[in-house]
Amino acid sequence: MIAACPAPFNLAAHVLAAAAQTPDKIALEILRASGAERWSYARLQAAVRGTGTGLAALGLAPGARVLLRLGNSVDFPIAFLGAIAAGLVPVPTSTALTAPEITAMARDLAPALVIAAEGVAQPDHPAPVLTLDRLRAMRDLPPCDYVMGSPDRPGYIVFTSGSGGHPRAVVHAHRAIWARRMMWDGWYHLRPNDRMLHAGAFNWTYTMGTGLMDPWAIGATALVVEPGAPLSLLMRRHDATIFAAVPGVYRQLLADGKARDLPRLRHALSAGEKLPDATRAAWHAATGVEIYEALGMSECSTYISANPARPAPMGALGYPQAGRRIKIIGGEEGILAIHRSDPGLMLGYLGPDGVPHLPLQDDWFVTGDRVARAQDGAISYLGRDDDMMNAGGFRVSPLEVEGALANHPGIDEIVVTDVEIRPNVRIIAAFYTAAAQVEETALMAFAAERLARYKQPRLYRHLPSLPRGANGKLSRRAVQAQFKADDDNA
Structure with missing residues (x-):
């Protein structure tokens, strides 16, 4: 349980408070194949507050929204925190978005300013554009004063997937940043002397929260690897004590044989999509290090997790973090909901009127995540409610089927969903990547040994790659759309 957020408050001031106590301590290391770029807390704060001064000089109204179209560089967190320091509301977005996609988002957002790197798709929108050169020049300006105010006022905006x-x-x-303190013990087991290495890019919200802001808020050191640099080698060379990634990164390191002895690594973290039990076990066997998983969402960050003091039982995800107030609608298995009083819960979805609106069922925000609770309170994740498949009248979780088939020695990655094979007739289908196509009869026999008949896929399809969204998550909707397009063209 954490105390109430103090007031007045500024998110950026909270994140960079360590600059007053340990100005010379390294806040950030950008790891390269040879060497590293290091930022002390003093240097980082100076860049953020200088950027705040430059943005404030543009004359934007307090609370104005600033759309960030920045790539994988330190410019991203500096712009994000600089805008917040100056009382503006930054909006990070993926560089993978196309011009039509970001134009549609900007139409809903109505930004007062766009900060854009060259080569990144920009919206067709009348907001002025601040170039990267002008943004970087702001770092050397005198420091702005942090704009303090109610902790309940808008601080930043993210888009759902x-x-x-x-x-x-x-x-x-x-x-929201104050509420993330529940994750320090509830998931990370984070301490000021930790060196947190995140495998994601600067401009990803998972990296921004878990990899940067949370370590900085406690006074630890954040490590980010330059694209293309050897991840496992640098993890060892730069003494990472906590490693955070998505399941796909763990699978890749294991497949490449690069999960090696990591003597300084205390544990690892996974979020973003369900971590297969097989991947967790293989990582532990290769490194001797546990992976602790968390469930969260854009609307509330993470709130269910395991940690070294309370690991999850086999097959479960974890436990509600101390201070969270949740319930399961439907009993011990059903849809997870979060009480409106949770300090990490969003203010709401931005409405056409420019005001956030929080949809509630009584006093609960219904997440759409289907879970089950064991007698000891452990939570198992069953998937998104709208991903649940219907097989002959039985509801089937795609995660259960994926977990059963992921251990097949010929399969690299797999995603399971239901597809329409003719009007009003749907079957369970498995789509997988592998070095070579696996005989369908062998896959069916493998499934028959592990799954009830009604849970077994009726169709298997080998793909060169599995479709993912802009945030890197496997997309069942995209798989269904691809299947339909292929079927229509057959």
Whole structure:
């Protein structure tokens, strides 16, 4: 349980408070194949507050929204925190988005400013554009004063992945960073002397929160690897004590044989999509290090997790973090909901009127995540409710089927969903990547040994790669769309 967020408050001031106590300590190391670029807390704060001064000089209204179209560089967190320091509301977005996609998002957002790197798709929108050169020049300006105010006012906006068909703008309060303190023990087991290495890019919100802001808020050191640099080698060479990634990164390191002895690594973290039990076990066998998983969402960061003091039982994800107030709608198995009083819950989705609106069922925000709770309170994740498959009247979790088939020695990655083979007739189908196509009869026999008949896929398809969204998550909707397009063209 954490105390209430203090007031007045500024998210950026909280994140960089360590600059006053340990100005010379290294806050950030950007790791390269040879050497590293290092930023002390003093240097980082000076760059952020100088950027705040430059942005404030543009005359934007307090609370104005700033759309970030920046790539994988330190410019991203500096611009993000600089905008917040100056009382503006930054909106990070993926560089993978196309011009039509970001134009549609900007139409909903109505930004007052776009900060854009060369080569990144920009929206067709009348907001002025600040170039990267002008942004970087702001770092050397005198420091701005942090704009303090209510911790409940808008602090930043992120977009959902669009799993519902259209990305939605999620408005978070300044207090969201204070609420993340529940994750320090509940998931990370984070300490000021830790060196947190995140495998993601600077401009990904998972990296921004877990890899940067949370280590800085506690006074630790954040490590980010330059694209293309040898991840496992640098993890060892630069004494990473905690490693955070998505399941696909763990699978890749294991497949490449690069999960080696890591003597300084205390444990690892996984989020973003369900971590297969087989991957968790293989990582532990190769490194001797445990992976602790967390469940979260754009609307509330993470709130269910395992940690070294309370590891999850086999097959479970973890436990509600101390201070969270959740319930399962439907009993011990059902849809997870978060109480409106949770300090990490969003202010709401940005409405057409420019005001955030929080959809509630009574006093609960319904997440759409289907879970089951064991007698000891451990939570198992069953998938998104709208991903649940219907097989002959039985509801089947795609994660259960994927978990059963992921251990097949010929399969690299697999995603399971239901597809329509003719009007009003749907079957369970498995799509997988592998070095070579696996005989369908062998896959069917493998499934028959592990799954009830109604849970077994009726169709298997080998693909060169599995479709992912802009945030890197496997997309079942994209798989279904690809299947339909292929079927229509057959």
